[in-house]
Amino acid sequence: MKIKDIFSMALGNLMRRKLRTFLTVIGVIVGAAAIIVMISLGIAMNKSLDDTISEMGDLTIIELNTYAYTIDDNGNYQDKRNLLNDELVEKIKKLDGVVAVSPFVSVYENKIVANRTYELQGQEIYGIDAEAFEQFGYELEYGDFPKKGETFLFFGTDTYYRFRNPDKPVYDYFKEFYNTDGTPKPPKVDIKKAKIYISGFSWNDERKYEFKKYNVQKVGILKQKENDWMTQYSIFADIETVNKILSENAKANNNRDFKPGEYNTVKIKAADINSAEKIQNTLKEMGITTYGLSDMRESMQKQQGTLQMILGGIGAMSLIVAAIGIANTMVMSIYERTKEIGVMKVLGCKLSNIKSMFLIESSVIGFIGGIFGVALSYVASFLMNKFMNASSLGSAGNFGIVTESAVSIIPWWLVLLSVVFSTVVGLISGYLPSCRATRISALEAIKSE
Amino acid sequence: MSEPIIKVDNLRKVYKLGTQKVVALDNINLEIYPGEICCILGTSGSGKSTLLNMLAGLEKPSRGNVFINNSSISQMSEKELVDFRQKYLGFVFQSYNLINSMTALENVTLPLVFKGKNKNFRVKAAKNILKTVGLSSHLNHKPSQMSGGQQQRVGIARAFVSNPSVVFADEPTGNLDSKTTDEIMKIMLDVAQSFGQTLVIVTHDRDIASYANRIFYLFDGRICYDLHVNKELYGNREDLLHHIQEIFDTEKQKISQSKENSEVE
Known part of the structure; x- marks a missing residue:
């Protein structure tokens, strides 16, 4: 048929x-x-x-912390220390599916000076690898992405208008920077044109220490990402400069615990969710505890x-x-x-x-x-x-x-x-x-x- | 004469009814030659339908062999039998067995559909044969819209459309009146003879048998008489019928006598 x-x-x-x-x-x-x-x-x-x-x-970002808490098979918290150093960063760079990896170091004790007059003090600066900056998904509202070796400074959207003259005392910080309706007042200094340097800083006035001034070569303003406070309140700089400031601060405060080349936080950007999982498993085999949103997921x-x-x-x-x-x-x-x-x-x-x-x-x-x-x-x-x-x-x-x-x-x-x-x-x-x-x-x- | 188209060799069929064995057919030997119009005549219960079923490969014999075209159909599997029937055999049934949902034309094309012929060929062949049986005007009628005689003509057309070597007909006129019976028999004979096909008719009706040129008289599961009818010897059908009657009466007597004798002994 x-x-x-x-x-x-x-x-x-x-x-x-x-x-x-x-x-x-x-x-x-x-x-x-x-x-x-x-x-x-x-x-x-x-x-x-x-x-x-x-x-x-971001699900594709894995975070490593020195102090990690894990839950063992019995449901008890385990305190564990991860050794995060340049050697590990280099190792991670070579893993499959890693797009970028960078230590995240931060310094509070710093001073940003614009046109020699206007200062911004004690604002947290994050040090990040210049090459990793773009890969981690940060965008700039103003400025170009940094190159390796450049001294850069990228301001969060809520930071750059807080420059002020330290010689003039401020009685009300809110009135100093904001209008009554909560909108920020225009910045006192145009950071796009200003000459800016960063230096270390010590609250301890008794020890006079001559901090080195690092001239900023590239200035930018971060584009604020939704639900990300970092792009709003933080300032990003290249990791090299931040490391130098940190070691100067340690010297100034006579802090012997500071170990150069070791980090509290390392972040890894994976190509996609699957490779993020693979990388996490590899790191676990290496004995390093990880934290990523994919765990939660x-x-x-x-x-x-x-x-x-x-x-x-x-x-x-x-x-x-x-x-x-x-x-x-x-x-x-x-x-x-x-x-x-x-x-x-x-x-x-x-x-x-x-x-x-x-x-x-x-x-x-x-x-x-x-x-x-x-x-x-x-x-x-x-x-x-x-x-x-x-x-x-x-x-x-x-x-x-x-x-x-x-x-x-x-x-x-x-x-x-x-x-x-x-x-x-x-x-x-x-x-x-x-x-x-x-x-x-x-x-x-x-x-x- | 040439090779026989159907050859039956020592055929026996036993049915089991509970613990009892019933011999339906015993010691059947016959040879049918191409182009013969055969009639298997017998009363009900004589085993004539069983014989037809076995000739057509619808039932397996308990012993013996049936050869059609030199192939032993008793040895064939169900699948081979279907193929064989498709190639060489045609069937006409007492109850017509047309497919009610199909028109006359569709019913007739069915064997060609199964053969995988294309539509143009099918319709042409079916129209031709329907014309031969006189149903050109009823191509698109459903079985329910036709009389018994018309339905059987469709059945005949269906049996012959694929040009089979042998056509089996089981009481083809059993449901028809005598006038229609005459028509149907004439049509069937005409078609078979014009294509040189072998026709095997099973019936209990001596009138029907008179159309054949070979008659097997079946009694109690045995062939008691194999009559070659030379039509020229008889002036008309009445004479032939009379002759058949005579033969069978004497045969019956012989059998009953032999039975009595065996009982006496």
């Missing part, structure tokens, strides 16, 4: 029993839609979780995983019911057509053709059910997104950050997968009945009146 003829006979048979076919298809539609909607809820949950976490920071995902499994299970169950429906329809149809099948066998219809005919019938039921199931789930998804609140589902809302995200997301691969899947379910449901059809004895079939 030609495939075309097998198809047209199979379709003809389905059309002959319109109502029954229709009811069976409805079963599949409901089953397919149930599974799609359940999966789409899970996808939306993960998405809103990721959104929430990425609002909290993992534990949250685990929690949601259980919920998703339950949802998926409900969907799967309705599809199983639909599959039984298909099998039932096929068996009924075979009973009804016993005689016809027998006659076809006597007339020389090959067993494989009879089998294909029934398999095609059941697959078509599955296929049509799948297609309309997708349509139904789109409608359901649309209604849910319109009338339900995302934060009411899953743990994403528990962190106080409510993101505008969908309750149900149906990606294109889910559409494709569910149509293929329901067709396959139809095929499988039709398999046993089709075997039964081929076993019908031609003789018995002819005899039955």
Whole structure:
């Protein structure tokens, strides 16, 4: 038999029993839609979780701290010290998937002087690798990205107008820098044009120490990132200069604990979330405790995983019911057509053709059910997104950050997968009945009146 | 004469009914030659339908062999049998067995569909044969819209459309009145003879048997008489029927006598 003829006979048979076919298809539609909607809820949950976490920071950034607290297998806190030095930084640089790595050092005891008159004191300056600056995702509102070896100074959006003349006493800091409505007053010095230097600084006036002045070659203003206080209140400088200031400060304060070349914090930027996980595992093998938002994401995902499994299970169950429906329809149809099948066998219809005919019938039921199931789930998804609140589902809302995200997301691969899947379910449901059809004895079939 | 198209060799069929064994057919030997119009005649329960089923490979014999075109169909698997039937055999049924959802034309094209012929060929061949059986005007009628005689004509067209070597007909006129029976038999004979096909008809009706040129009389699972009918010897059908009657009466007597004798002994 030609495939075309097998198809047209199979379709003809389905059309002959319109109502029954229709009811069976409805079963599949409901089953397919149930599974799609359940999966789409899970996808939306993960998405809103990721959104929430990425609002909290970048998932691809791993942070290493000297003082790390971990929880051991017994649930007890473990105090652990990581040795973070240049050697480790070099090692990490060579790992796969590392985009940038930089120690983060900070100094409070500093003085920034503009045009010899205006000063900014005690504002935290972070030292960062010049090359890593851009890779860590910082952007500049004004200025160019730094080059290695340059002395640079990038101001947070809330810092550069706080320069003031130290000879004039200030009684009210708020009035000094802000208007009554809370907006900042125009800066007293234009940092874009000013000559600026940084130096160490000691609160301890008894020890007079001659701090070296580091002339700033490149000045910039950071672009403030949402939910990132660092880009607002901090100042970034090149790590070399900050290190020098730190060691000068240590000398000035006679601080013997200071060890040059060792850092409290090292940050790593990974190419993507997966490589971030790999890097974290490698570091764990090296005996270094890490902290990254992906740790948090993992534990949250685990929690949601259980919920998703339950949802998926409900969907799967309705599809199983639909599959039984298909099998039932096929068996009924075979009973009804016993005689016809027998006659076809006597007339020389090959067993494989009879089998294909029934398999095609059941697959078509599955296929049509799948297609309309997708349509139904789109409608359901649309209604849910319109009338339900995302934060009411899953743990994403528990962190106080409510993101505008969908309750149900149906990606294109889910559409494709569910149509293929329901067709396959139809095929499988039709398999046993089709075997039964081929076993019908031609003789018995002819005899039955 | 040429090689026989159907050869039956020492065929025996035993049914088991519970613990009892019923011998339906025993010691059947026959040879049918191409182009012969054969009739297997017998009363109900004589085993004639069982014999037909076995000739057509619908049932397996308990012993013995059936050869069609020199291939032993008793040894074939179900799959091989389907292929074989598709190539060489045609069937006409008592209850027509048309597919109710299909039109006359579609029913007739069915064997060609199974053979994988393309649509143009199918429709052309089916229209031709339907014209031969006189149903050109009923191509698109469903079985429910046709009389018994018309349905059987569709059945005949379907059996002959793929040009099989042998056509089996099981009580083809069993559900028809005598006038229609006459028409149907004539059509069937015409078609078979014009294509030189072998026709095997099973019936209990002596009238039907008179159309054949070879008659096997089946009684109690055995062939008691194998009559080659030379139609020229008989002036008309009445004479032939009379002759058949005579033969069978004497045969019956012989058998019942031999039975009595065996009981006496």
